[in-house]
Amino acid sequence: METLLDFQDARIGYEPDRPLFPALNLRISRGDHIHITGPCGIGKSAIVKTVLGLLTLWEGEYTAFGRDMTAPSAPLLSYVRKKIGVLPDRGVLLSHLTVFQNIALPLRFGHFESLERVTALLAPFLEEFRLGDLLDLYPSSLNLDQIKKVGFVRSLINNPDLLILDDPFEGLDDEGVETFWNRLARIDSEKEITVLVLARKSMDRQSFFSHRYRLAADGVHEVP
Amino acid sequence: MAAGISALPIVTVVALLVGAGIVAETGIELPRLGIQNLMGPIVLHVIFGIVGPFATALIVIARSTSGLAVEIGNMRVNGELDTIEMLGVNLSNFLVTPRLVGIVVSNIALTFYFGLIAMGGGFAMALMGLSMPIATLVRMIETSIKLTDLVLPVLEGLAYGTIIASVSVYHGLRVKNSPVEVPRETTLSLVSSLSLCVVMLSLYLIFSALA
Numbered sequence: 001m002e003t004l005l006d007f008q009d010a011r012i013g014y015e016p017d018r019p020l021f022p023a024l025n026l027r028i029s030r031g032d033h034i035h036i037t038g039p040c041g042i043g044k045s046a047i048v049k050t051v052l053g054l055l056t057l058w059e060g061e062y063t064a065f066g067r068d069m070t071a072p073s074a075p076l077l078s079y080v081r082k083k084i085g086v087l088p089d090r091g092v093l094l095s096h097l098t099v100f101q102n103i104a105l106p107l108r109f110g111h112f113e114s115l116e117r118v119t120a121l122l123a124p125f126l127e128e129f130r131l132g133d134l135l136d137l138y139p140s141s142l143n144l145d146q147i148k149k150v151g152f153v154r155s156l157i158n159n160p161d162l163l164i165l166d167d168p169f170e171g172l173d174d175e176g177v178e179t180f181w182n183r184l185a186r187i188d189s190e191k192e193i194t195v196l197v198l199a200r201k202s203m204d205r206q207s208f209f210s211h212r213y214r215l216a217a218d219g220v221h222e223v224p
Numbered sequence: 225m226a227a228g229i230s231a232l233p234i235v236t237v238v239a240l241l242v243g244a245g246i247v248a249e250t251g252i253e254l255p256r257l258g259i260q261n262l263m264g265p266i267v268l269h270v271i272f273g274i275v276g277p278f279a280t281a282l283i284v285i286a287r288s289t290s291g292l293a294v295e296i297g298n299m300r301v302n303g304e305l306d307t308i309e310m311l312g313v314n315l316s317n318f319l320v321t322p323r324l325v326g327i328v329v330s331n332i333a334l335t336f337y338f339g340l341i342a343m344g345g346g347f348a349m350a351l352m353g354l355s356m357p358i359a360t361l362v363r364m365i366e367t368s369i370k371l372t373d374l375v376l377p378v379l380e381g382l383a384y385g386t387i388i389a390s391v392s393v394y395h396g397l398r399v400k401n402s403p404v405e406v407p408r409e410t411t412l413s414l415v416s417s418l419s420l421c422v423v424m425l426s427l428y429l430i431f432s433a434l435a
Contacts, residue, residue: 052310081312092307094299110312154311 001029004065004162004194005051011059012043012050019058020046024219030161031210033188033195037202038215044198045089048166052084053077065161082110085160085193089167091151093139100135103154111158118157125153129179144171152180162194163187169199184208231287235280235334236341242279243342244349246270247361251354264364267346268373273432276339277380278425281388284331285417289392292323293413296396297406305397320397324389331385335377380428384421391417 005028013019020043028034038044049055051064053072062069064080072080085106093102103122107113113121126132129149139147148171155163169177187193188208197209206212213220250267254260296319299305308315343365350356395413399405 049306049310054306054309078312078314081310084310084312086310088303088307088310090303092303094304094308095302096295105308105313105318106311109314109318 001031002066003063004028004030004032005196006063007060008062009060010050010057010062012046012055013058014046014055016056016058021217021219023060026213026220028162028194028196030194031191033209034197034211034213035203035206035209036196036198036213036215036220038198038200040200042215042217044200044215045166048086048088048164048198051164052081052086078110082106082158083161084164085155085158085162086164087148087151087155087166087168090171091144091147093142093147093150093154095139098136098138099131099142099150102139102150103131103157106154106158121157122153125157128183129153145173145176148172149176149179152183156183160193162196165195165197167199168197169201169203181205181208229330231283231330231334232337234287235283235338238279238283239276239338239341240345240348242275242338243271243345244353246275246342247346247349248353251350251356261364263361264366264368267343267361268365268369271342271346272339272373273376273380274425274429276342277335277377277384278421280331280335280338280381281384281421282418284327284334284385284388285414285421288327288330289388289413289417290410292327292389292392293396293410294406296393297399297409298403300397300399301401301403301406320393323393324386327389327392328382328385331388332378332381335381335384339377383424387420387424388417391420 005026007024007026009023009025010021011019012021012024024047036044036047046055050057050062053069057070065083067076067080069076069080093099094105097105100122104115104118107118107121108115126135129152131150131153134142134146134150139150142150148168152165152168155165168180172180184195185208187195197203212223214223246267250263250270254263254266296305299319305315305319308318347358347361350361351358392413395409395416399409
């Protein structure tokens with residue numbers, strides 16, 4: 001099975017002398033569904049930022065899609081980021097863009113797709129996530145549940161190889177949680193997208209995940 | 225670009241007043257010195273070469289510098305800049321370059337607009353305040369206008385616009401994670417823009433005098 005992400009003794013953190021993880025070892029293969037749990041502040045978002053090249057790898061090795069990410073060039077970062085769909089913690093939409101523009105952002109300015117293509121790709125998600133009436137609104141008009149749904153659709157719309165969800169269920173109402181799980185179940189049945197979920201709480205539907213880990217200060221520990 | 229268009233009313237008012245003031249001053253003082261025949265080139269040089277570009281830059285600093293620094297700084301604090309990069313979107317292409325180009329182009333256009341409106345204010349002052357036949361002032365301008373009088377405001381607008389936009393974006397991007405950094409960087413961007421524009425004006429005056 002092809003390895004998508006591989007951390008070997010990776011020193012991860014915002015500052016080199018105060019690492020959140022002094023030696024992280026984690027391998028994610030194509031088709032895996034990974035669930036990593038850890039309390040607030042332990043460094044889940046730092047892992048996401050390191051995966052996407054926003055944080056420097058201070059020591060160790062990290063490869064993404066077979067490329068060495070120790071000191072990535074701008075084209076390599078672009079290549080890796082375009083293969084990953086990400087729902088950040090709290091959703092994070094751009095406040096000066098409408099919902100439609102937010103969803104279209106990675107396609108329009110990352111993949112340089114036309115508006116017609118974006119509209120066509122968005123169509124299947126509109127009913128599923130009840131976004132039809134929201135497209136012209138700005139994020140300030142949305143609640144957290146809607147923001148997360150928009151962010152989820154934005155992460156999926158370019159059909160990524162790897163989907164990273166950072167605390168996806170925080171702030172969702174029951175219907176929102178069900179909508180997310182329905183989409184994840186479809187992803188599971190289609191076997192095309194690898195999924196990495198980082199969350200502060202454990203989840204009910206553990207059968208979805210092929211591997212489960214618990215984050216601690218000394219790294220990740222597989223949960224049997 | 226929208227920032228440039230929304231600045232038109234204030235630029236119009238300031239340019240009318242400045243143009244009227246310059247023509248009043250030159251129209252009264254130059255005849256006393258016996259060099260009223262230099263009124264055309266002096267008015268042109270002062271409006272298009274010195275006061276116009278600098279006054280426009282001051283207006284753009286007051287209106288756009290703080291807005292741009294606050295916008296980008298808040299985007300950093302809210303995690304929007306990180307998100308843009310996470311999505312594989314080039315931050316420079318999507319966010320920085322359009323704002324830089326927008327401010328530079330707006331500043332050039334506003335500088336030229338300032339000069340034209342200031343000339344209008346000058347004509348009004350000549351007609352109503354100095355009882356000077358408007359044809360006389362037009363003839364003075366007409367006979368002394370050179371290509372450099374039109375190229376200079378474009379070049380100065382380009383230089384001032386580049387300074388203002390670069391400084392604003394730089395200070396906006398310097399914000400890290402704390403909201404308290406936004407007003408601090410905004411103030412710094414205003415002070416830095418103003419200081420650099422004054423330095424630019426001084427250098428221009430010194431070297432144009434030497435040339």
